[in-house]
Amino acid sequence: MIGAPDRPPGSRAPSARRVLLARAVSALGAAMLAGCDRLSRSEWLPPLLALGEKLSSAAQRGLAPGALAQEFSVAEISPLFRSNGTSDPDNPDYQAMVDNRFENWALEVDGLVEQPSRFSLSALRALPARTQITRHDCVEGWSAIAQWTGVPLAQVLAHVRPRADARYVVFHCADPMEPDGTGFYYESIDLEEAVHPQTLLAYEMNGERLPVAHGAPLRLRVERQLGYKHAKYLMRIELVASFAHIAGGRGGYWEDLGYQWHAGL
Amino acid sequence: MADSKALLRLPGRGEFIDRHSLIVRVTHWINVLCVTVLLMSGLHIFNAWPRLHWGQVSGSSADALFEIGSRRDADGRLAGFTRIFGHEFVTTGVLGVSADARGVMQGRAFPEWATLPGPYWLPMAREWHFFFAWLFVLNGLVYLLHTVCGHHLRRDLLPDRSDLAGLGRSFVDHLRLRHPTGTGALRYNPLQKLAYLVVIFMLLPLMTLAGWALSPWLDAVLPGWVNLLGGRQAARTLHFAMACLLCAFVLVHVFEVLASGVWNQLRSMLTGRYRLPGDDHDRRA
Numbered sequence: 041m042i043g044a045p046d047r048p049p050g051s052r053a054p055s056a057r058r059v060l061l062a063r064a065v066s067a068l069g070a071a072m073l074a075g076c077d078r079l080s081r082s083e084w085l086p087p088l089l090a091l092g093e094k095l096s097s098a099a100q101r102g103l104a105p106g107a108l109a110q111e112f113s114v115a116e117i118s119p120l121f122r123s124n125g126t127s128d129p130d131n132p133d134y135q136a137m138v139d140n141r142f143e144n145w146a147l148e149v150d151g152l153v154e155q156p157s158r159f160s161l162s163a164l165r166a167l168p169a170r171t172q173i174t175r176h177d178c179v180e181g182w183s184a185i186a187q188w189t190g191v192p193l194a195q196v197l198a199h200v201r202p203r204a205d206a207r208y209v210v211f212h213c214a215d216p217m218e219p220d221g222t223g224f225y226y227e228s229i230d231l232e233e234a235v236h237p238q239t240l241l242a243y244e245m246n247g248e249r250l251p252v253a254h255g256a257p258l259r260l261r262v263e264r265q266l267g268y269k270h271a272k273y274l275m276r277i278e279l280v281a282s283f284a285h286i287a288g289g290r291g292g293y294w295e296d297l298g299y300q301w302h303a304g305l
Numbered sequence: 306m307a308d309s310k311a312l313l314r315l316p317g318r319g320e321f322i323d324r325h326s327l328i329v330r331v332t333h334w335i336n337v338l339c340v341t342v343l344l345m346s347g348l349h350i351f352n353a354w355p356r357l358h359w360g361q362v363s364g365s366s367a368d369a370l371f372e373i374g375s376r377r378d379a380d381g382r383l384a385g386f387t388r389i390f391g392h393e394f395v396t397t398g399v400l401g402v403s404a405d406a407r408g409v410m411q412g413r414a415f416p417e418w419a420t421l422p423g424p425y426w427l428p429m430a431r432e433w434h435f436f437f438a439w440l441f442v443l444n445g446l447v448y449l450l451h452t453v454c455g456h457h458l459r460r461d462l463l464p465d466r467s468d469l470a471g472l473g474r475s476f477v478d479h480l481r482l483r484h485p486t487g488t489g490a491l492r493y494n495p496l497q498k499l500a501y502l503v504v505i506f507m508l509l510p511l512m513t514l515a516g517w518a519l520s521p522w523l524d525a526v527l528p529g530w531v532n533l534l535g536g537r538q539a540a541r542t543l544h545f546a547m548a549c550l551l552c553a554f555v556l557v558h559v560f561e562v563l564a565s566g567v568w569n570q571l572r573s574m575l576t577g578r579y580r581l582p583g584d585d586h587d588r589r590a
Contacts, residue, residue, distance in 0.1 A: 177537065
């Protein structure tokens, strides 16, 4: 414990030597901890530590590039599925769309594509759908299982035809992350992950229209990565050669705050 | 055997022997560093979701096997609790509620002095954890290659018949804090061998495997393999439980080092040279 609690009256005073020793040990410990925290803020250590994540990312992507995430049975669906991050976007334009049941919502797909397009919800629903029951793992540590129905992102990409120089798919969302209504959530994945068969633009959760708390009307599912990659409240999909020019330049809202772009662990 | 020929004249008490090979010494200290960082950054990562569950998913707080949390008591003060299998304990000051660097009480599972980094900074804790996880695994592989392919395993770690026969006596000796002397100290004692084998071949591999099971990407490599550990949340619980067992091992290990001649033991793990201890009671090994 840091900071000794008050001694109850009448208790025996510890010997001076013991007090000195305890103080020395706790001072040494505090110095070491402060040292470690200073290391975390140093110029040289974080890039070195990041080697670990780079190795993990390379190993994971090399080991099983196209592997399918485990799928579950209806009986395994979680009764409780937390809504993390934004659960009701503080954005008047979005709230207006909620009010008219996303009738005039449309997904823009543009950037490095041959045929920039807009998809209404009914247009997306008209495309061949996929349903999967998967486990959602949050970076915080919790997990929940749900059934997702949506259109594989590969189909939307086939329609807009990415140009040869497109490398990443960026997802722009309707939920502002700053109190003043700016700093919209965004995420990105590479084209390989984008055409994975389980990568969905999901519009249904557990057989119902996607609830607002879980990203209505459309959210991303990238089943082999942690929850923050699964962008909610999708508005626009942009194909880019690099995401260095977008927001903090690290490919996502949480990535800009230090989280890893490859969220496989 | 070659070993017994080389030891035709057994060294006596007070003489120096070469106890630990260079590889064992180097990998031991790298491991100390790795385990320390992994434990403290792991406690930080645990703090982000301070509950343990069984199965694939994390249900409600009531379903948790283990939980550290905080709530306001009747006077409006923050009170920390720890609940294990439904039994709740007040742990204000250490678990659930503890002081930050400025002495302000805050709700957090493990206190700042036990976590790396101290204040909440999850992405940085993950960076520490994964870097040292790689170092731990690579260092462990070097040790295992040396141990299994060299003679460390057969000569020093695997118990022989006399070890098994002496297990009971070794147990009693440990309780009485009596340590082998003279030629008896040339080798690890039976309980020591058993403890090392369990840690090296069961505890650490299971902890590593359970850590891998937490990666959704690795789970996909062989769909369903995580079920063998009981599901992802069960793997998280196992990962934590193995870390607790490892802490228990380290406590006993450090205690035994202190109790059996700390300078001699430390020197042998630094330089390899170990002085065979004598004994006033002249106990025959």
